[in-house]
Amino acid sequence: MSFQEGELVYLEDAGGKRSWMKLSFGMMKVQSLGAVDGSKFRDLEEGEKVTIVGRDYRIFRPGVLELMESLDRGAQIISAKDAATILMHCDIKAGDKVIEVGAGSGGLTTALLHAVAPTGQVLTLEFREENAVRAGKNVSRVGLHKYWSYQIGDARDMDVDVDWKADALTMDMPDPWLALGNLEGHLRSGGRLCAYVPNMNQAESIVNALREHGYVDVHALENMQRGLEVHPGGVRPSFEMLGHTGYLIFARKTA
Numbered sequence: 001m002s003f004q005e006g007e008l009v010y011l012e013d014a015g016g017k018r019s020w021m022k023l024s025f026g027m028m029k030v031q032s033l034g035a036v037d038g039s040k041f042r043d044l045e046e047g048e049k050v051t052i053v054g055r056d057y058r059i060f061r062p063g064v065l066e067l068m069e070s071l072d073r074g075a076q077i078i079s080a081k082d083a084a085t086i087l088m089h090c091d092i093k094a095g096d097k098v099i100e101v102g103a104g105s106g107g108l109t110t111a112l113l114h115a116v117a118p119t120g121q122v123l124t125l126e127f128r129e130e131n132a133v134r135a136g137k138n139v140s141r142v143g144l145h146k147y148w149s150y151q152i153g154d155a156r157d158m159d160v161d162v163d164w165k166a167d168a169l170t171m172d173m174p175d176p177w178l179a180l181g182n183l184e185g186h187l188r189s190g191g192r193l194c195a196y197v198p199n200m201n202q203a204e205s206i207v208n209a210l211r212e213h214g215y216v217d218v219h220a221l222e223n224m225q226r227g228l229e230v231h232p233g234g235v236r237p238s239f240e241m242l243g244h245t246g247y248l249i250f251a252r253k254t255a
């Protein structure tokens with residue numbers, strides 16, 4: 001499919017460095033490349049080579065992975081491996097309604113919005129206005145703002161102003177067990193919950209709270225992902241590994 005003006009795309013050089021742009025077929029400024037004649041992108045296919053001031057690039061549309069990797073970051077974002085697990089374990093799909101606690105930089109929000117679009121919606125609860133604003137800029141940049149809304153408040157005691165029940169509730173906050181009582185009325189029966197916490201004592205507290213509140217299928221896990229260095233004549237695990245990100249706790253609400 002040929003590219004359209006206004007699309008968000010990126011150019012990738014041979015070393016994997018990406019330059020992002022909102023496509024225009026006139027002269028435009030491209031991050032780290034300067035002024036570029038956009039007419040050269042008009043008839044390109046995705047993945048095709050394009051030469052700019054003597055250097056070769058490939059042009060691509062972003063997937064959710066590249067969108068998350070390119071966000072303007074304030075708070076630490078949830079990694080792709082953990083976001084993918086949340087989508088799978090919470091069965092989040094097009095048309096779903098999701099309540100999320102903790103906008104942060106909008107990392108998980110981006111993954112949730114990408115999954116529920118174009119017929120679902122995500123409501124994010126956040127007590128720091130500046131984080132909600134940053135997340136909002138990030139989701140607008142990638143065109144997902146149509147499916148997103150937020151409310152400023154403390155998830156532990158705020159009035160959540162929605163007239164629907166969520167299919168899933170995700171909580172990336174330090175003390176999710178303290179927000180459970182306030183939020184669970186907004187999760188439908190059979191709906192799925194995920195809490196994401198960095199420490200084991202937090203994981204224990206939320207698991208205990210979920211059991212006390214009558215949730216079932218309560219399980220906690222950690223994802224470890226290690227890259228492979230593949231070279232001619234030698235393949236070995238990468239020396240660099242993100243050792244620990246967080247613990248993921250999942251559960252289903254009963255009727």
Ligand SMILES: C[S@@+](CC[C@H](N)C(=O)[O-])C[C@H]1O[C@@H](n2cnc3c(N)ncnc32)[C@H](O)[C@@H]1O
Nearest residue numbers: 077078102104105106107108126127154155173
């Ligand atoms: C680690 S960040 C979330 C990162 C986000 N999931 C991402 O991928 O970009 C945690 C966020 O939760 C917010 N937060 C923490 N406790 C909260 C509470 N009780 N109510 C509302 N927001 C809260 C913080 O202000 C912060 O923005």
